[in-house]
Amino acid sequence: MKKRKALALLSGGLDSTLAVKMMLEMGIEVEALNFTSPFCTCTGKNAGCKSEAVRVAQEFDIPIKVVHKGLDYLEIVRNPRHGYGKGINPCVDCRIYLLAKAREYMSECGADFVITGEVLGQRPMSQRRDTLRVIERESGLEGLLLRPLSARHFEPTIPEREGWVDREKLLAIKGRSRKDQFHLAEELDVKNYPCPAGGCLLTETSFVPKVKDVFDHSDELNLRDFRMLKIGRHFRIGERTKAIIGRDENDNRLLEAAMQPGEAAITWLDGNTPLGVVMGIQDEACLELAMRLLLRYTKAESGAECRLKVRCNGTETVRNVINDITEEAVVRYRID
Template sequence: MKVEQRRALALYSGGLDSLLAMKLVKDQGVEVIALNFVSHFFGGENENAQRLCDQIGVKLEYVDFKKEHMEVVKDPANGRGKNMNPCLDCHALMMSYTADYLMKRYEADFLISGEVLNQRPMSQRKDALERVQELSKMDDLIVRPMSAKLLPHTKPIREGWLDIEQLENISGRSRHRQMEMAKAWGIENYPKPAGGCRLTEPNYSRRLKQLEADGMLHHEHSDLFELIRHSRFLRLDEKKYIFMARNQQEEEAVESYADMATFMVEGTSETPGPAILAYGEMTEEDLEIAKQLYSRYSKAKGKVEATMVINKEKVVYPAFDVEELTTKMKAYTMD
């Protein structure tokens, strides 16, 4: 009698742990579909993630849950980590979203997660994994292949859909076993274990907290979440910001958000300088600051007149006291 092939959905961050977890399950004859959840702070189409999924023979799907995730970021029931990361609630949300919508859509039998016991202090302790499972609505259908031998056996293992002996018993922060597995399977050019979530990054989190303090931590202000990532950030006042590019890549990023600008300052061939985007209800004094910033960080260095374009109109700004600008900047948050 032909045995029914099981199908599993996998939470796939793009990292090595989740990739190896999928490989362990796929090698037992289970069809695996990788789900990359896309929020404002992680996930999204990635050529390397697609290449790695292709290499182990699993289909990659993207799941947009930006609005739902935003609510968790704003008010996480289980708190945040060291930065802005609501890891417990985030993991539970991905799993409950899968339970509510995706299990039926893909006619899947169970869910795979690449979490490793005790690898992360907030979200991967045993009690935290149990808490996530409790919140997830997935009941008894979550398998964590990388640490399965150290965790209670869930239905897919108890029912014989998976052989526990072919799963792993990894615990802790060391990556030696994962690297051995990757080498054995010929998996190369996988991402370093940086997490991939901007909410865990201290510098980004400090900027995001500034937006949160101003009441801007909402889905409709998501462009600001990108701008604080791709530029130097200056807060003039509540809900009044200047974003200034520091290199060519940031120049392109800042200019791509020109439609939301109160005014844009752009460079000229006479005085090359950084793109500057102003957001919010700006005053003439604020515009003056933007002109001085452009001059200071342009070829002119504030020492000679600088030619710039403001909202498509060419403007010539004279030399000025750069030290005075430096003193003035101490009143603002800039990094």
């Protein structure tokens, strides 16, 4: 019998790792597909979803392709056909997007079917029985999408009916408890998996205003604007102008590294200071407002005239600004 191949959506988390391991134990060839997003909560140097997925792929000795969600994904976030969850998270549309990309890649990599680590009832929006059927249908994977951890809750797929995989070895895990997965990890000798934490910033209600602000004030969408949302405090100071002020030294370093030509960096010269970056259209009024906002996060004396350094396109200037912004004004301009 011809050896069959599965294309796995591999996040690097426990569920998708177990799904891959189960297929390998059945003698199925596996290739992994990992998607990165500007909204992933993974943080830390050399850490995050991508590196976890790559680590798992290396450990299991399977090939992996990393795909970056692009502008087409941002359009889905802006106008999801199936709506949002509690935040601005288009979970159903996102799964359809990922699986449709997987379907397109199947012929390229020679896969016979697709597997995921989805568990029935684990996620309130995208893993209900009805939405799982919608996702399967609209991604074009009807009959070819196998969910090994919950497969016995569903009708047999083509891989099961054709005998490519043994349905008796598939599982019937259901719900939000992770107890069954932890037990299975012990059975399959799966170790060093990440804790079930993190996820997507789009599910966090506090993140919603930042995303909506970019949609509302952008002539053209770009991924960089959304990646920047994870750094610092954000202020809308003009229709096409934003100021970002670092919260700590790590933010300062990230802002410095992310600056682009035409953007201005501002710092207070007479004491410890966060870094402020002014993005977009700059005029004198916006630049002065950004400097006053920055002083709010220093130890500059209220009402004092302060010296600030402004760097832009390789030139530096020093400006004197009064530290007089009110808390009401800070709240008015801050995006949260």
